[in-house]
Each structure stands twice: as C-alpha cells, then as structure tokens.
Amino acid sequence: MALxxxxxxxxxxxPGVSxxxxxxxxxxxxxxxxxxxxxxxxxxxxSAEEREAVKAVVDAGTGATICGLARMRKEDVDACLDCGVEMVHLFIPTSEVQREHTVRMRMDEVLAATAEVVGYARAHVDQVLFSPMDAxxxxxxxLVRVCQAAVRAGATAVNIPDTVGVMTPSAMKELITRIVKEVKAPIDVHCHNDFGLAVANTLAAVEAGASQVQVTVNGMGERAGNADLAQTVMAxxxxxxxxxxxxxxxLVETSRLVSRxxxxxxxxxxxxxxxxxFAHESGIHAHGILEHPETFEPGVMTPEMVGHRRRIKFGKHAGRHAVAQMLADVRLTPNDTQLDQILEQVKAISGRGRRVTDADLxxxxxxxxxxxxxxxxxxxSxxxxxxxxxTLPTASIRMVVDGTEKVACSTGNGPVDAAMRAILGCLPEPVHLKEFSIEAITGGTDAxxxxxxxxxxxxxxxxxASASSDDIVTASVEAMVNAVNLVRRTGKEG
Structure with a gap:
C-alpha cells in the first residue's frame, strides 16, 4: 500500500501552523x-516563499517522490515544474456548490479545463495526480466523466477527496468500488476528519480497491484535519x-518531531x-497487563512496534498488584498492611484531583x-x-552530584528552559526531558x-515527579531534580 x-x-x-x-x-x-x-x-x-521551500525539499534528495500542488492553471503547473517536482497534483472543484460559489464554472468548462491542463502537465512531468475537489x-x-477525462489527458492516478469529511465508511466503500470499475487508473483517497471518520473512511477505501492513501502526521490539516499517518499505518x-x-x-518519533x-x-x-x-491505571487493567499484555492491549500492536513504552500510572483507580510491582522494581517490599496504607495514600492524593507521580509513590x-x-x-546549592x-534567558546553577560540586550555565527559550538545560549539563549520564506541564493551583498574580x-x-x-511554588522556575527545578534523583536511585537499586 502506497502512502x-x-x-x-x-x-x-x-490554523496557526507555519x-x-x-x-x-x-x-x-x-x-x-x-x-x-x-x-x-x-x-x-x-507565494515566492512557498516555491523556495518546495524547491529546497526537492533539492534535499530524500529519495521520496516530491509532489507540488496546482490549481487547474498552466501557470500553476509551471510553478511546480520550476521547483523540479516529480509529480504535479492538479485539482479543480467538481461539486455543484463549489463550482458555483468558488470558481463559477459550468461542468462543461471544468471538463475542458481538466483535459487541457492535465495534458499540459503530463507533457512536462511523468506523474500527474488528478483531484476532483469535493468528489x-x-x-x-x-464525477465519472471528469475522472475519465483526466485519465485520457494523461493523469497517472486519480485522487478521490472527501473534502469536507461527510462520508461514512460504508458509503466510501461503495463509492470507491464504483470508481475502480469506471476509472482505469490507480485510485488514491484523501479523507478529512470533520466527523472523526477520516481513518475509517480511508480504510474503507482500501477495502474497495484504493491503492494509495493520503495522510498527515498527527492528523493535521484544515478544520479537524486529515487521516492520521500513524493510525492509518498501524490499522x-x-x-x-x-x-x-x-x-x-x-512513528512516535515522527509524531513528536512534527508536533514540536x-x-x-x-x-x-x-x-x-x-x-x-499504552498507559494503564485501573487496578484490573494494570493487573492484567502485568500478567499478560494482551489482556488489555490489542496484541497485534505493542508499544515497541510504534516506538512507545508501556506505563503503569497511579491514581484513585490504582490496584495493589500494580503498586506492589512498581515498588518491587526498586526493591521496596512492603508487607500487606503497609501496601494497603500506601495504596490508601495514593488514592487520597488522586481523589483531591492531583496527579500521583512516581516520585510521590x-x-x-x-x-x-x-x-x-x-x-x-x-x-x-x-x-x-x-x-x-x-536579554537571552540564561541560568547559572551550582549542584552537588554524588558528593562532587558541579557548576553549569546555559541559555534557553525562556527562564525555565534555560534552568532545565543547566541541570542536564551537570549530570554525568544522559537524561531526556519528555514532558513538562504547569498549572496554577491558586488564583491571583501570586498563584x-x-x-x-x-x-x-x-x-x-x-x-x-512534581513540585509546587509561587516561583515557576523554582518549582520546575525542584521537580526536575526530584525526577533525576528518581532515575538515578532506580538505576542503582534496580
């Protein structure tokens, strides 16, 4: 299956992404x-900036086929060709509502423009993808007439876009089944997520014979986005x-790169x-996972398959088995009475609406x-x-690490980032910051x-780990040091 x-x-x-x-x-x-x-x-x-960006991607020589998007205009095709793309993706509105209110074209005009411009593009590039927008x-x-016209003019593949995400899986399967019979070219699909059905509709299209699917990392895109790459691939x-x-x-690495x-x-x-x-809190779920992961995970998809890690989290739904196992990992072996007391305190903290961290446990x-x-x-210190x-935010820190004084200075995107970098600069072993969140637990400017x-x-x-203070930097430093001590203690004891 081509992606x-x-x-x-x-x-x-x-919106808001550039x-x-x-x-x-x-x-x-x-x-x-x-x-x-x-x-x-x-x-x-x-724009000129967009042309430069597309050309830079082409010049990077990634090994993938690089495509440029174009309206059904020769000058748009020329802009793509100037960038050196290997594929031109031509689109034109074909639904009545879009034809009348966006391009103001009759269907016969759409057909004529498609034949002319697709033919022009195909004369200059080996791969032309055609999209009847709002298909x-x-x-x-x-729909059939315009797709067939595009193929006759030289389109090497036809994309069927669900532009406003109105399809259901059963309807998409029926549509693509019919398209495959009528249009003699590879069929591609582009599904939007307005009703949360983009991935489901994409999979239905594959069942019906689509040979290529369009996706975005993290499901990004117009409005509610597109079919998510990771979800589509793993399904x-x-x-x-x-x-x-x-x-x-x-996949997780890819998601985080684009998210950043x-x-x-x-x-x-x-x-x-x-x-x-792949996180579990409920006592029944956590117990099952620790005994056999397939009890409460798909089995056909493990965390390792996607670059993830399984995590047991603690809260008011935590069970004795999970808490005992987590403590055993660092060689803490409470008796039954002590375990009940630990579990009671964990649930009490969670019951007050606070996240229970590993350091808390x-x-x-x-x-x-x-x-x-x-x-x-x-x-x-x-x-x-x-x-x-x-002034570029700069943090200077003096710490004692295993009895030896360490000093580091670092800049960052803000005071907290600078402080985190300074702490990591004092440590002899690599530690990667994965998550950072802050919330105000009181009101006012002195929250x-x-x-x-x-x-x-x-x-x-x-x-x-976590910490609280009326100074964000102080709280951040304390939480980071708590987490680092946890890593080092667990490494020594485990």
Whole structure:
C-alpha cells in the first residue's frame, strides 16, 4: 500500500501552523527515512516563499517522490515544474456548490479545463495526480466523466477527496468500488476528519480497491484535519495485514518531531502515539497487563512496534498488584498492611484531583515502610536566572552530584528552559526531558504553580515527579531534580 503524505501542504494549512523551509526539509527527510514514498511539499504558486521551500525539499534528495500542488492553471503547473517536482497534483472543484460559489464554472468548462491542463502537465512531468475537489458531494455522472477525462489527458492516478469529511465508511466503500470499475487508473483517497471518520473512511477505501492513501502526521490539516499517518499505518499493518513499507518503530518519533515544529501538542489520548496510548491505571487493567499484555492491549500492536513504552500510572483507580510491582522494581517490599496504607495514600492524593507521580509513590512508600530520609544523589546549592526584553534567558546553577560540586550555565527559550538545560549539563549520564506541564493551583498574580515533569533514562524508562511554588522556575527545578534523583536511585537499586 502506497502512502502519500501531505503534512507539508494540507497539514501546514492547520490554523496557526507555519513551517520554516528548514523544518519542511527536515520533516521530508524524516518521512522518507521511515518509508513514506510520496510527499506533497507544498503549493508553489501560492507565494515566492512557498516555491523556495518546495524547491529546497526537492533539492534535499530524500529519495521520496516530491509532489507540488496546482490549481487547474498552466501557470500553476509551471510553478511546480520550476521547483523540479516529480509529480504535479492538479485539482479543480467538481461539486455543484463549489463550482458555483468558488470558481463559477459550468461542468462543461471544468471538463475542458481538466483535459487541457492535465495534458499540459503530463507533457512536462511523468506523474500527474488528478483531484476532483469535493468528489464525495459531486454528482455521480459528473464525477465519472471528469475522472475519465483526466485519465485520457494523461493523469497517472486519480485522487478521490472527501473534502469536507461527510462520508461514512460504508458509503466510501461503495463509492470507491464504483470508481475502480469506471476509472482505469490507480485510485488514491484523501479523507478529512470533520466527523472523526477520516481513518475509517480511508480504510474503507482500501477495502474497495484504493491503492494509495493520503495522510498527515498527527492528523493535521484544515478544520479537524486529515487521516492520521500513524493510525492509518498501524490499522493497515496490524489489523488488515497490509504492508505499507513504513518503519513503524519510528512513528512516535515522527509524531513528536512534527508536533514540536508545528507547536501543537499531541493529545495524551491520541491513538498509537499519545502518552496514554499504552498507559494503564485501573487496578484490573494494570493487573492484567502485568500478567499478560494482551489482556488489555490489542496484541497485534505493542508499544515497541510504534516506538512507545508501556506505563503503569497511579491514581484513585490504582490496584495493589500494580503498586506492589512498581515498588518491587526498586526493591521496596512492603508487607500487606503497609501496601494497603500506601495504596490508601495514593488514592487520597488522586481523589483531591492531583496527579500521583512516581516520585510521590516512592516517597509515600519510604515513609510507610520507615526507611528514613535518603540523601539524594543530586542536590541544588544555588541557581540564578537572568532574563528580560533584550536579554537571552540564561541560568547559572551550582549542584552537588554524588558528593562532587558541579557548576553549569546555559541559555534557553525562556527562564525555565534555560534552568532545565543547566541541570542536564551537570549530570554525568544522559537524561531526556519528555514532558513538562504547569498549572496554577491558586488564583491571583501570586498563584502557586504546580509543575509536573517526566524524564526518560538511557534504557527508555520514564519517571515523573512534581513540585509546587509561587516561583515557576523554582518549582520546575525542584521537580526536575526530584525526577533525576528518581532515575538515578532506580538505576542503582534496580
């Protein structure tokens, strides 16, 4: 199954998103590395900056087929050709509502323009993809006529876009089945997610004979977005047994790369790549997972297959088995009475609406078991942060690490980022900051901020910790140090 990724074109049409040329090139390289064979780099005729970006993606030599989008105009085709793309994607509105209110063209005019411009493009480039825009709301006879006209003119593939996301899987399957019979060219589909059906409609099209599917990373795109790359790939690979050629173990990495460049966080509950995709809190679920992962996971899709990690989380639904296992991992062995006390405190904290971190669990367990205070291996002696309108945020920190004083200075995108970088600069082993969140737990300008941090050790294990203060930097530093101490203690004891 061929994948056509349009993150750099339709994905960038997400409100508020704008990739730099460098980011576009890096994303394209990454997509090609993981196995995406066709990448729509942008819409060259839209601006000089867009032409430069598309040309840069072409010049990067990713190995994937690079496509440029064009309206049904020769000058748009020329803009694509000037960038050196290997494929031109031509589109024209075909539904009555779009023809009348966007391009003001009769259907016979659409047919004539399609034949002329598709033929022009095909004379200059080997691959031409044709899209009858708003195909799923286009009269059936008109849809067939325009698709057939495009193929006669030289289109090498036909895309059927569900432009406003109105299809259902059963309707999409029926439509593509009919299109495959009437149009003698490979069929591609482009599904929007207005009703949350983009992936389902894409899969229905595959069942009906579509040979290529259009996707975006994290489902980005106009309005509610497009079919999500990770979800589509894993459904095809794990549920349908259809090979996509994608290196699935890098799907989470891909999601995070694009999320960072787009400035759009991935929702925790996002299928496949979200932080909660393989996280379990309920006692019954956690117990089952620890005994046999397939009890409450699909089985055909494991966290390792997509580059994820399984996590047991703690809250008011936590069970004794999961808590006991987590403590056993760091060689804490409470008796039954102590375990009940630990579990009671965990649930009490969660019941007050607060997230229970790994550091919270170990601290509670230490108190209940009566271990006494354990001197942390990392302690902050002093930290100062300089910031301002004309000053690059800079943090200087003095720490004691395993009894030895360490000093580091770092700049960052803000005072908190600078402080985090300074802390990491004092550590002898690599620790990767995975999550950072802050919330105000009191009101007013002097509000108390509660910071929660998750870090990953070199082995891929994730640990989280939190802290609160009326100073955001102080809370962030304390939470980070708590998490780092947890990583180092677990590594020594585990």
């Amino acid at each position: 056509f990724d349009t993150t750099l074109r339709d994905g960038e049409q997400t 990739f730099t040329t460098g980011q576009k090139v890096e994303i394209a390289r990454h997509l090609a590395e993981i196995g995406v064979t066709a990448i729509e780099a942008g819409f060259p005729a839209s 799923t709301r286009t009269d059936w006879d008109d 095809l690979e794990a549920v349908y047994g259809i090979k996509t050629g994608v290196e699935t173990a890098r 460049y787009a400035g759009l966080p991935v929702p925790p509950a996002q299928p496949v790549v979200g932080e909660n995709a 170990y601290a509670i367990a230490g108190e209940v078991i009566g271990m006494g205070d354990v001197t942390p291996s990392v302690q902050v 002093d930290i100062s942060v300089l910031t301002g309108n004309h 108390i901020g509660h910071v929660t941090i998750a870090v990953e050790d070199p082995a891929g294990h994730i640990f989280d």
